[in-house]
Amino acid sequence: MLDRRHFLSSAATGVAASLAFRSKLFAQLQKVPPLPDRSLLDKNEDAFWAEMRKQFIIPDDEIYLNNGTVGSSPVPVLRAIFDGYNTTEKMDQQDPEDYPIWGYAAWNEFRDPLAAFVGCKRDEIALLRNATEANSYIANGIDMQAGDEVLMTDQEHPGGEHPWDLKAKRYGIVIKKVTLPRPVKDAAQVLNLFNDAITPRTRVLFFSHITTFSGVVLPAKELAALARSKGILSAVDGAHVPGMMRLNISDIGCDLYSASPHKWLMATKGTGFLYVRDEVIDRVWCTIATEGWDDTKIRAERFQRIGSSNVPALWGLRASIKLANDIGMDRIERRHRQSADYILGEMKKRGAESWTSPDPALRCAIVSVNCPPVPRMDLENWMWKTHKIRIRGGDPNKLRLSTPYYLQKKDIDRFLDKFDEYKKRAGLA
Ligand SMILES: Cc1ncc(COP(=O)(O)O)c(C=O)c1O
Structure with missing residues (x-):
């Protein structure tokens, strides 16, 4: 059981750690460069998306190919959430009947x-x-x-x-x-x-x-x-x-x-x-x-x-x-399609069976390929634990690859290289 002194000192350590974490995350959010100008999209699309990548706190050496499960919120979204807490948690709403509790009102x-x-x-x-x-x-x-x-x-x-x-x-x-x-x-x-x-x-x-x-x-x-x-x-x-x-x-x-x-x-x-x-x-x-x-x-x-x-x-x-409105959903969708088509084409060259529709109207940013005899869970673990590449799929051999807009061609190429490497190592090439 904790005695009082021990409890107080461990509580103080906890508070210090949470303050350090908070200031690190706040600091990280402050450090991020401003959003790239939309005019860069017309001049140099790749440069625009490379700049957009900086708005995500996903570490530089991580490749995230799984928006299909959940997306990472970029800095403008994280800032808005913090602003939301900062504004509403003061409990100083003008109307005494107004509280920050969505669930009882129109919002x-x-x-x-x-x-x-x-x-x-x-x-x-x-x-x-x-x-x-x-x-x-x-x-x-x-x-x-x-x-x-x-x-x-x-x-x-x-x-x-x-x-x-x-x-x-x-x-x-x-x-x-x-x-x-x-x-x-x-x-x-x-x-x-x-x-x-x-x-x-x-x-x-x-x-x-x-x-x-x-x-x-x-x-x-x-x-x-x-x-x-x-x-x-x-x-x-x-x-x-x-x-x-x-x-x-x-x-x-x-x-x-x-x-x-x-x-x-x-x-x-x-x-x-x-x-x-x-x-x-x-x-x-x-x-x-x-x-x-x-x-x-x-x-x-x-x-x-x-x-x-x-x-x-x-x-x-x-x-x-x-x-999304500032960037333009048309541009985002186009980018999604380009990246997904690229990864699909490359996987097909590697002998993968496409479960993604051949009709462009019936596909967008999720590519699904069956790659027997590659064991998907072993590959998924190896990609993540050894190379910081995050993919998902379904057993036994299906890979599901999602291509969020900030993904660079070099990221996709790194995944493809590692896929080849895995197959060679496992004697499946
Ligand atoms: C088609 C579909 N429906 C529902 C869900 C569940 O989503 P959530 O966990 O956000 O409710 C998913 C999640 O991947 C999905 O792909």
Whole structure:
């Protein structure tokens, strides 16, 4: 057991360590050069992205190829989060009833830029913590009878699929799946698969806009139209989309959409959203209930009434939207595509089987390649522990390579060299 003197001295050490850490991180944030001027993008694209790399606190000798799991927040986002704490934690809000607790209010200063960024109305969007939470709200919120069907793909993430599994176990709904080809050849192939699997009991089409498994960009607009034409709800898991590709949810025309901007928009961890088309809002139940849960006048805000939550996270989200707008989503998407196409081409030259669509419209910044007999977990460990290169994949032999915009060609080439080296060492070349 700690005696008092020991406790006080260890507490003092802890405080000193946390102050040292804080000042180091603050110092690091202060040291970062200003954002490169957007005009540099027109003059010298590579130089612009090389400058942007400096906005990330990922160490210079690390290569991060896994925005597919989560993105690293750049300095403008980190600064905004700190500013958020600095401003709100003083507890000196003008209105005595105002506290920094997202979860009881509209937070339009955060919803407005987000709604503009993803192409919908403020009243159709609820700020949540991630796509898993939003997908759970969707599955829990829609009325279905035992025997009613939800149709999804065989490439859904656990955070998309399991909310429906829960509903199936609890209420007897039925989950049906279409098997996506590896790779998906074109949009018509996907549409036919879904169309053929729809039955009179199908109530919901649920699919990832970009799948976690292969990174295929599914034809969301066409699938939503197919669902609508048959009176079926369309719910899209767009975890990867904001920040990776331009997004206009209203144009897609789906009924529900979930996302995790902490992946490709590189927003604060724990910032997600749920979109519910205005005409559908009144049909969806809240999953978490507090004041306002049944107030249909507040539209989708009802779904973000989740109790006390973390407002500075939203400062970071807003900053990540501003950064993407300042650079331009068209330029970001183009960069994503260029880097991903380069890595895909190089992996194919090395004999990898592409599970990434050959149709450029059905791929963006996630490349998925099958590389038998390379054991992916051993490769993943070796890449990280020996060379500070972070990749991910799926057993036994699939690699999933994500290409965030700040990645340099030299980074990709270093990964490729190490991939060759691994194969030689393992006698697989
Ligand atoms: C398609 C898809 N949906 C949902 C998720 C879960 O995301 P989160 O953990 O941010 O809820 C992921 C994560 O990789 C995903 O790829």
